[in-house]
Amino acid sequence: MNRRNFLTTLGLGAAGMLIPGISQAGILQEAVQNPKIKPISGSWFEFQHPGGKEGVYWDKDLRNFTAAQWREKIREIRETGMEYLVMMNVASHGFAFYDTDLAPKFKMGCEDPIETVLAAADEFGVKFFVSNDYWALDLDAVKMMTDKELGRKRAKSMEEIYARYGHHKSFYGWYFPNESWLDPYFGEYVIPYVNECAQIAKSLNANCVNIIAPYNIKAEKCDDTFIRQLEQLNVEIVAYQDGVGVGVTTFEQSARAFENLSKAHQKAGRSRIWADMELFYFEQTTHGSLISADFDKRIIHQMEAISPFVDKILVYQYLGIMNKPGSLAHAGLRDESVRLYNQYMNWYRKQNFK
Numbered sequence: 096m097n098r099r100n101f102l103t104t105l106g107l108g109a110a111g112m113l114i115p116g117i118s119q120a121g122i123l124q125e126a127v128q129n130p131k132i133k134p135i136s137g138s139w140f141e142f143q144h145p146g147g148k149e150g151v152y153w154d155k156d157l158r159n160f161t162a163a164q165w166r167e168k169i170r171e172i173r174e175t176g177m178e179y180l181v182m183m184n185v186a187s188h189g190f191a192f193y194d195t196d197l198a199p200k201f202k203m204g205c206e207d208p209i210e211t212v213l214a215a216a217d218e219f220g221v222k223f224f225v226s227n228d229y230w231a232l233d234l235d236a237v238k239m240m241t242d243k244e245l246g247r248k249r250a251k252s253m254e255e256i257y258a259r260y261g262h263h264k265s266f267y268g269w270y271f272p273n274e275s276w277l278d279p280y281f282g283e284y285v286i287p288y289v290n291e292c293a294q295i296a297k298s299l300n301a302n303c304v305n306i307i308a309p310y311n312i313k314a315e316k317c318d319d320t321f322i323r324q325l326e327q328l329n330v331e332i333v334a335y336q337d338g339v340g341v342g343v344t345t346f347e348q349s350a351r352a353f354e355n356l357s358k359a360h361q362k363a364g365r366s367r368i369w370a371d372m373e374l375f376y377f378e379q380t381t382h383g384s385l386i387s388a389d390f391d392k393r394i395i396h397q398m399e400a401i402s403p404f405v406d407k408i409l410v411y412q413y414l415g416i417m418n419k420p421g422s423l424a425h426a427g428l429r430d431e432s433v434r435l436y437n438q439y440m441n442w443y444r445k446q447n448f449k
Contacts, residue, residue, distance in 0.1 A: 131402065132395070132398050132399050132402045132446075133398065133402040133405070133407065133408050134176055134408070134443060134446065134448050135175070135176070135177055135372075135398075135408050135409070135410050135439070136176075136177060136178055136179055136407040136408055136409060137177045137178055137179025137180055137181065137222075137407070137409040137410075138172065138177055138179075138180060138181070138409060138410045138411070138412045138413035138414070139180075139181045139183055139371070139409065139410070139411045139412040139414075140180040140181060140182050140183060140212070140223075140412065140413070140414060141157070141182070141183035141184060141412070141414060142157060142184070142187070142192050142201070142203065142208050143157060143158060143184075143187045143188070143201065144187075145183065145184050145187050145188075145229045145234060146188075146234045148382075148383055148384055149383075149384060149385045150384075150385070150415060151384045152384055152385075152386075152415060152427045152428050153414060153415030153426040153427035156415075156425065156426035156427065157414065157415075157426050158202075158203055158204065159203075159204040160203070160204050160205055160208075160424060160426075161204050161205055162205045162206070162208075162211045163423075164204075164205075164423060164424035165205055165208055165211045165212050165215065165424070166211060166212075166214075166215040166218075167422070167423050167424040168414070168422075168424040168426070169212055169215035169216055169218075169219055169221060170215065170218075170219050171419050171422060171424065172221070172413050173219040173220060173221055174419070175413075175417075175436075175439070175440065175443065176443060176448065177221075177413070178220070178221060178222060179221070179222050179223075179224070179267070179407070179409060180212075180216065180221055180222070180223050180224070181223075181224045181226075181270045181306060181308075181334075181409060182209075182212075182223055182224060182225050182226040182270060183226055183229075183270075183272060183412075184226050184228065184229035184272060185209065185225070185226045185227065185228070185229070185252060185256060186198055186201075186228070186229045186230050186252075187201060187229055188201075188232070189232050190202075192208055192209055193207060193209050193210075193255075193256070193259065194207075195252065195255055197230060197248055197251065197252055197255075198230065209225075209256075209259075209260055210259075210260065213225075213260055213263040213265050213266060214263065216263070216265030217263055217264050217265045221265055222265060222267035223263075223265050223266060223267055224267060224268050224269060224270040224304070224305070224306050225256060225260070225266060225268070225269055225270065226269070226270050226272050227249050227252055227253045227256070227269055227270070227271065227272075227292060227296075228249055228252075228271070228272050228273060229272065230245060230248045230249060230252065231245055236273045236274060236275070237282070237284065239273040240273045240284050240285065240288035241284050241288070246291065249292070250295050253269070253292075253295050253296065253299065254295075254299070257299040257300065261299065261300065266300075266303075267303070267304055268296070268303040268304035268305045268306065268331070269292065269296045269303060269305045269306075270305070270306050270307070270308075271288070271289055271292045271293075271305065271306075271307050271330070272308075273288065274307065274308055274309055274310060274336075275307075275309045275310075276309060276310050276311035276314075277309060277310075277311045277312060277314045277315050277316075278311065278314055279314045279315055279316030279321070280316065280320055280321050280324055281309070281321075281324050281328075286324060286327050286328055289307060289328055289329065289330055290327075290328070290329045292305070293305055293329040293330055294329070304331045304332065305330050305331055305332070306330065306331070306332040306333075306334055306369070307330050307332075307333055307334070308333075308334045308335065308336055308371040309333065309335055309336065310335070310336040310338060311338065311343070312335050312336070312337070312338060312344065312349070312352040312353070312356065313338060313343060313344050313348050313352060315352050315355055315356055317355040317356060317358060317359035321359055322359050322362050322363050325359060325360060325363035325365055325366065326363045326364075326365060328365065328366060330366050331366055331367060332366055332367050332368075332369050333360070333366045333367070333368055333369070334368075334369035334370060334371040334409055335352075335353065335356060335368070335369075335370060335371060336371040336372075336373065336411070337349045337353075337370055337371065337372045337373055337397055337400075337401060338373070339372070339373055339393070339397050340373025340374065340375045340376055340385075340388065340411070341373065341377075342376075342377070342380075342381060346396050346397065346399075346400045347400070349397065349400045349401055350400035350401065350403075350404075353368075353370065353400070353401045353404040353405060354403070354404050356368060356404070357404035357405070367406050368404070368405050368406060369405050369406055369407045369408070369409060370401045370405045370407070370408045370409065371409055371410070371411060372394075372397050372398065372401065372408050372409070372410050372411070373388075373397075373410070373411050374387060374388055374394060374410050374411065374412065374413075374416045374417070374435065375387065375388055375411070375416055376388050385415070385416065386428070386431055387416045387417065387427075387428070387431040387432050387434065387435040388435070389434075389435070389438070390435055390438035390439050390442065391438060394435075394438075394439070395442065414426055414427070415427035415432065416432055416435065417432050417435050417436045417439070418432040418433050418436055419433075419436055420433050420436070420437065
């Protein structure tokens, strides 16, 4: 996805970060259907950030994690009430995170991180959407969706991954990570790419649940053309990126876009609508490393804006952006990530979530 593909290539402005005078009441007026704020139900999850400098504060920590630390991190995430994890990638920078002939193996502190996190997810009741990609060195999303050789490599990796890890009850489904953007519709190559991935996934396990995460919701045009695209899309969940962290969407724009997208999904009657909400901001305003945003000043308002219109809120991302105080598996900056964890958990514990 081009938030991760990566953010510095987009030329994004900071308008969404400097959100002027948007009142809580104003957001709720936009979102009258359901004022209840939904909790965070899950997060994206990566062994290494696929590109750019965005993950510089946590990549080294994750690279050195032992199997015990990966298990601890899954347990820690589950303690927050999160139930779903979306594995970003099974390869990165020309290396794979498991033994395969498709690429050399990435040297990690854990011999088999995919096995380790899925086993921990089995233990703690977490559902994983497992990635099938980032095999290319060139992280051009269109090329990764359309290149025939990359498609063959992706298909082989899905067969290998399911043969090796498909026995885990936590293997809930697949994440197809080469993300589209709304302009205002999906590009012509998106539906064939998604449906090809879905066909392979269903051939391996007919009951798998699959997810994608498009971006640029501000450009949505939820008319009959877009609804027809949704009707053709063979995927169970579409988790739209809210765009607030990258600075292109305000709270009000997010609420309005998700409301329109929700109506389109209802009319199409196929995939469920979730959110992929951004927990970060850029260290250099429009580019650079990702830093934990403030829950009280920003993130709660993101949740407030989208809650009425989505089934669940996932985030990008817990790893590196949130850490439990004293965590034995700390990844990322200490003060900022612990502060966000404490802010969210203080709010979460006051709610009456079942």
